[in-house]
Amino acid sequence: MARPRSEEKRLALLNAAAETVAEHGLAASPTSLIAKKAGVAEGTLFRYFPTKDDLLNELYLHLKQDMCEAMKKHYTATAASPLRERAQSLWNSYIDWGLAHPLANKAVNQLAVSSSLTPETLAKAQAMFPEAVAETELSGNQVFAGQTDFADAVFLALADTTMAFAARHPRKAKAYKASGFEAMWKMFNDD
Amino acid sequence: MARPRSEEKRLALLNAAAETVAEHGLAASPTSLIAKKAGVAEGTLFRYFPTKDDLLNELYLHLKQDMCEAMKKHYTATAASPLRERAQSLWNSYIDWGLAHPLANKAVNQLAVSSSLTPETLAKAQAMFPEAVAETELSGNQVFAGQTDFADAVFLALADTTMAFAARHPRKAKAYKASGFEAMWKMFNDD
Amino acid sequence: MARPRSEEKRLALLNAAAETVAEHGLAASPTSLIAKKAGVAEGTLFRYFPTKDDLLNELYLHLKQDMCEAMKKHYTATAASPLRERAQSLWNSYIDWGLAHPLANKAVNQLAVSSSLTPETLAKAQAMFPEAVAETELSGNQVFAGQTDFADAVFLALADTTMAFAARHPRKAKAYKASGFEAMWKMFNDD
Amino acid sequence: MARPRSEEKRLALLNAAAETVAEHGLAASPTSLIAKKAGVAEGTLFRYFPTKDDLLNELYLHLKQDMCEAMKKHYTATAASPLRERAQSLWNSYIDWGLAHPLANKAVNQLAVSSSLTPETLAKAQAMFPEAVAETELSGNQVFAGQTDFADAVFLALADTTMAFAARHPRKAKAYKASGFEAMWKMFNDD
DNA sequence: CATGAATGAGGGTTCATTCAT
DNA sequence: AATGAATGAACCCTCATTCAT
Numbered sequence: 051m052a053r054p055r056s057e058e059k060r061l062a063l064l065n066a067a068a069e070t071v072a073e074h075g076l077a078a079s080p081t082s083l084i085a086k087k088a089g090v091a092e093g094t095l096f097r098y099f100p101t102k103d104d105l106l107n108e109l110y111l112h113l114k115q116d117m118c119e120a121m122k123k124h125y126t127a128t129a130a131s132p133l134r135e136r137a138q139s140l141w142n143s144y145i146d147w148g149l150a151h152p153l154a155n156k157a158v159n160q161l162a163v164s165s166s167l168t169p170e171t172l173a174k175a176q177a178m179f180p181e182a183v184a185e186t187e188l189s190g191n192q193v194f195a196g197q198t199d200f201a202d203a204v205f206l207a208l209a210d211t212t213m214a215f216a217a218r219h220p221r222k223a224k225a226y227k228a229s230g231f232e233a234m235w236k237m238f239n240d241d
Numbered sequence: 242m243a244r245p246r247s248e249e250k251r252l253a254l255l256n257a258a259a260e261t262v263a264e265h266g267l268a269a270s271p272t273s274l275i276a277k278k279a280g281v282a283e284g285t286l287f288r289y290f291p292t293k294d295d296l297l298n299e300l301y302l303h304l305k306q307d308m309c310e311a312m313k314k315h316y317t318a319t320a321a322s323p324l325r326e327r328a329q330s331l332w333n334s335y336i337d338w339g340l341a342h343p344l345a346n347k348a349v350n351q352l353a354v355s356s357s358l359t360p361e362t363l364a365k366a367q368a369m370f371p372e373a374v375a376e377t378e379l380s381g382n383q384v385f386a387g388q389t390d391f392a393d394a395v396f397l398a399l400a401d402t403t404m405a406f407a408a409r410h411p412r413k414a415k416a417y418k419a420s421g422f423e424a425m426w427k428m429f430n431d432d
Numbered sequence: 433m434a435r436p437r438s439e440e441k442r443l444a445l446l447n448a449a450a451e452t453v454a455e456h457g458l459a460a461s462p463t464s465l466i467a468k469k470a471g472v473a474e475g476t477l478f479r480y481f482p483t484k485d486d487l488l489n490e491l492y493l494h495l496k497q498d499m500c501e502a503m504k505k506h507y508t509a510t511a512a513s514p515l516r517e518r519a520q521s522l523w524n525s526y527i528d529w530g531l532a533h534p535l536a537n538k539a540v541n542q543l544a545v546s547s548s549l550t551p552e553t554l555a556k557a558q559a560m561f562p563e564a565v566a567e568t569e570l571s572g573n574q575v576f577a578g579q580t581d582f583a584d585a586v587f588l589a590l591a592d593t594t595m596a597f598a599a600r601h602p603r604k605a606k607a608y609k610a611s612g613f614e615a616m617w618k619m620f621n622d623d
Numbered sequence: 624m625a626r627p628r629s630e631e632k633r634l635a636l637l638n639a640a641a642e643t644v645a646e647h648g649l650a651a652s653p654t655s656l657i658a659k660k661a662g663v664a665e666g667t668l669f670r671y672f673p674t675k676d677d678l679l680n681e682l683y684l685h686l687k688q689d690m691c692e693a694m695k696k697h698y699t700a701t702a703a704s705p706l707r708e709r710a711q712s713l714w715n716s717y718i719d720w721g722l723a724h725p726l727a728n729k730a731v732n733q734l735a736v737s738s739s740l741t742p743e744t745l746a747k748a749q750a751m752f753p754e755a756v757a758e759t760e761l762s763g764n765q766v767f768a769g770q771t772d773f774a775d776a777v778f779l780a781l782a783d784t785t786m787a788f789a790a791r792h793p794r795k796a797k798a799y800k801a802s803g804f805e806a807m808w809k810m811f812n813d814d
Numbered sequence: 815c816a817t818g819a820a821t822g823a824g825g826g827t828t829c830a831t832t833c834a835t
Numbered sequence: 836a837a838t839g840a841a842t843g844a845a846c847c848c849t850c851a852t853t854c855a856t
Contacts, residue, residue: 204403207399243837655847
């Protein structure tokens with residue numbers, strides 16, 4: 051499985067896949083179309099990804115990675131601030147990433163429900179998530195006591211819903227971001 | 242007057258479809274398999290549902306219906322109780338339905354993201370949802386002021402996440418149900 | 433094969449078939465549609481015609497019969513006239529039948545090239561054709577000497593072409609009828 | 624640079640299609656059979672012809688082309704002769720082509736009435752037809768004055784009928800060819 | 815290593831015909 | 836005798852994957 055060299059082509063394929071999946075849905079994203087959009091021959095795709103499922107799994111990780119890096123940047127930038135601000139900054143950067151990369155965001159959502167993702171992929175994706183940091187701090191609350199992963203999931207569900215609404219109605223994006231965060235904050239804080 | 246069309250077969254097909262979709266995912270649920278699982282010739286499937294998409298749409302509605310009825314039963318049973326209890330009863334019955342019908346629940350989730358559902362189907366499904374009741378009462382809060390759909394979606398996201406965790410770890414189901422409700426309650430109540 | 437009784441239903445089926453074939457073409461004329469158009473159950477069709485092909489063959493004969501009778505009427509009406517007039521009358525009545533029964537005409541044409549017609553059917557159809565009469569008289573010419581069936585076929589080909597053009601451009605029907613006849617007359621008469 | 628697409632295979636498919644259509648009729652010519660007869664996987668057929676209809680349309684043009692080229696050869700060979708001889712040469716080469724390629728001829732006839740041919744195909748086919756030349760000269764007669772299309776059609780009908788008879792009785796082919804031409808000549812010439 | 819032609823197993827759907835009612 | 840539900844073989848077409856070039 052020694053990777054063929056051209057990293058450039060690999061990225062082109064990944065991008066083409068993201069674009070295709072986002073635009074046409076996974077069900078209408080044949081490898082031939084992805085290859086063409088990547089400016090590469092049909093067979094070439096299989097030199098970089100032995101299987102379509104492999105491509106999809108790598109794509110998911112690739113996109114999540116991208117997002118995490120964006121978030122990390124913001125997070126470290128506010129490392130010295132009080133918790134609420136750090137949390138909000140994190141929250142905003144999550145939503146903002148979705149708004150800034152609608153295609154990637156759409157693709158991730160499609161992949162997330164695709165049953166093409168292996169448990170391994172899912173695990174890796176979770177592992178790279180920096181929110182863990184924030185939540186560890188937040189989820190020391192009473193409601194979710196001892197249910198860290200559940201707290202994580204709830205946080206993400208809330209964030210994803212917020213992102214979806216913000217993406218759907220860009221003009222109200224700011225309001226959704228605010229309400230969503232407020233809701234999250236209330237949920238996770240023992241008053 | 243020939244054989245009458247059998248409601249039994251229709252249900253067999255619907256059940257077979259639910260089972261197949263839940264177990265293999267929508268992408269791996271060919272009509273041939275569904276028909277076989279229903280104990281029926283493939284051609285028969287198309288007598289009951291002119292199109293695979295029609296089958297899927299009807300299935301979605303069928304399952305939602307099922308769930309809504311279960312919930313309504315609980316809800317009316319507690320009609321006289323104070324709001325918190327009514328809300329909790331609703332919440333529990335939602336989660337419980339998912340736990341009692343894991344296949345149906347999985348199928349619904351797959352369908353919900355399938356891009357096979359028509360806007361009509363989605364509208365019908367929403368119309369039959371009793372939560373509206375609860376939420377109307379709950380969502381008059383400050384956080385979600387004027388964002389009813391968003392509040393709805395957040396509520397559902399929270400409930401679905403809770404359901405997923407409860408389904409995954411049946412032994413802790415009760416705990417998840419409780420935390421989830423608590424979180425929801427905090428979120429939607431201005432203290 | 434003892435025919436079931438209702439002659440009425442038999443005719444309804446034949447008519448429905450003609451209409452369907454004329455309007456949608458043979459390739460898009462399923463038995464189910466024909467039966468429905470005849471106001472009869474799907475299965476009933478097969479009580480009157482054991483096979484779709486049987487229906488088609490009988491239909492062809494039925495329509496040809498119809499036409500031949502119309503022509504015979506005209507022909508006998510002019511039995512006493514000179515040859516040219518009799519020939520022209522025959523010619524006109526052939527064309528006119530096609531114009532008066534466009535559906536039947538279209539259906540016949542579709543059937544004629546359908547490869548559903550058995551040699552037997554074709555033979556029967558030819559046998560019932562009264563033109564034979566006229567042509568016997570006409571084809572005693574030098575060009576077609578000893579090639580009666582060829583002469584027949586040529587006559588028919590010419591007539592069918594004329595009919596097709598007359599049907600396509602009803603306003604010029606008269607002109608086509610005249611030119612066609614003139615051409616035919618020239619062909620078959622030794623000057 | 625991968626295998627180049629083989630013109631050989633394309634022709635094999637075209638020939639297989641012609642053969643199949645000629646032998647079984649269009650209605651009984653599934654793509655699977657055509658592919659098999661061409662010694663090619665069914666999927667391959669669709670690489671060369673995106674649609675069955677495309678295959679059929681191209682086949683029609685291919686066969687007509689073939690015929691036209693044969694005719695043109697004869698026609699140019701007699702370019703210097705008097706009209707009657709040129710016309711007869713054209714006539715003969717048309718009939719002869721049909722006799723020499725009975726399968727192709729049968730296939731063309733089936734296709735011509737198939738409702739699979741697009742108007743474009745029909746137009747192209749007509750455009751490549753050299754008869755136009757002869758007819759332009761012939762149809763300046765009185766009978767068909769101002770009805771060029773009709774004259775064309777009549778000419779073709781006569782030729783096709785002649786071809787059919789010649790094909791059916793090869794031993795009398797010469798006689799049919801002669802009578803047919805004589806009839807045509809009488810029809811189109813004001814004596 | 816890259817290419818794209820070739821493959822063939824399905825996929826959804828239609829329809830002539832059978833058969834239980 | 837009439838009905839129409841049931842059937843399953845075919846049909847056209849798609850696509851992940853292989854392999855000759």
